[in-house]
Amino acid sequence: MGAQCGGEVVVELRADVLWVTINRPKRRNALNAQVVEAIGKAVGAAENLEGCRAIVLTGAGDDAFCAGADLQKQTEGFAFAVDYSDPTHYLVNLFRSMLACRLPIIARVNGHVMAGGFGLLCACDMAVASAHVLMGTPETKIGLIPMMIYPFMQRVVPVRKLTEMCITGEPFTAQEALDLGIVNYVVEKPELDDKMEWLLGRILNKSPTAIRLGKQAFKAMQDMGIDQGLEFAQAMVPSMASTQDAKEGLAAFREKRLPVWTGR
Template sequence: MSDQDLVKLERRAVAGAGDGAAANVLWITINREERRNSLNEQVVRTMIRGIEQAMASGDVRAIVLTGAGDKAFCAGADLAKNAQGAVFAVDYSQPRSYIVELFNCMEACTLPIIARVNGAAMAGGFGILCACDMAVAADDIRFGTTEPKIGMTPMMILPYMQRLLPPRQLQEMCITGEVFAAPLLLEWGIVNYLVPRSELDSKLDWLLSRVVDKSPTALRIGKQAFHSMRDMNLRQALEYAQVMIPVMASTEDAREGMASFQQKRSPVWTGR
């Protein structure tokens, strides 16, 4: 099966751009429904390529990550032919694993990444959900870190889980490997919205419409600032902020935003 078959990369137009036009959104769909949209190196590298192409295109405003079908968002690593643990083998000649490359790519992405959680989010798939900027989920899905059931711990996704989950709940997930019901996704702050399955796409479109009408420049700089400040102490974050404010104010989009506000019209963003 080709990389294009394993992962679908599709541009879709979403209404709501500031000038009244539609905006492009890149959908990255893991297309392995028969394997519960599990991950292998081909899948991950195609996802990385999609994210990089979207950032380089200049006309994509957001990225949606999802899985094919309605049973699984992503079940984590594909264990089908790896009963001896080969899926966890490391090539020590390489500086990092492809999963780390994916997370680094998502972290560096200057476009909003939204998870469309259409089914079970397990193990590494749950980690991908946690690494996204926002998420909308169907209210009948299940999630968990099942690694303890095969003698492992969710090591690779732990940094993202620690940023989102309450410590006690995180410890329970990591120790027991149990599967949890969808309502806890919202209670624990893992997703933004939890909706009936029939409303999943309409809620996603609603969220996207509130993203793509904003300044692409503000979103890029804002995402960079968000990730940078998260790793700073308070004093460092405030110093960084006072430097970045005049940088943002000097952009074309900031000037257009101020002018449109004063003239009481919709802004026309250039992304510069």
């Protein structure tokens, strides 16, 4: 399966993985309304694609993963204009699609990540970054603050570093992002795709049912108090244990063989 959404987002199902590539390298893969809507549409449809087990989000070229909103295209009204009759911003719609998705979303961070692009990175479940990458939220340099991406940032970035990042707007390196737990792995540029394949391999040989239900449960428990979370977890365990994948996994363990997952 291969498709292009307006030429600016390329969506391709490669084996069991849906690759979503922002294809605006001359604009540093900056976001406009069409790009955001195309990414959200791809993410929203992924769970219904037969055989799809994970999503990779990346940018075209080596220069930028995503530079945030396209500030040179104000006539599109992307960055700041709001329709007050329907005030939901399209970036919020995309983030909600990513939050609702029960497939693992992995960021392949091929280049620099700024502003709204950093929000996309934080909204993903995992990330592999090239060592040359710089990241940041430079909004204060143009009189703004990273508002819409903050809810995801605060779930990923330690609070004092988050405050410094948002107020100073200064960039930091991929290695610093690794040290802070913002990304999972940092590798040299030529090794990026090999590391991505390695990580995807460690995902795709596991139970799709466990991953899907686990993501759903983890998202629910994030906003619960600890006692409420424990109550929720103990109710979920017997439900998960009743799935075909759980029964197959236990049988394979007892029989000392590899499990055959059905995703049910």
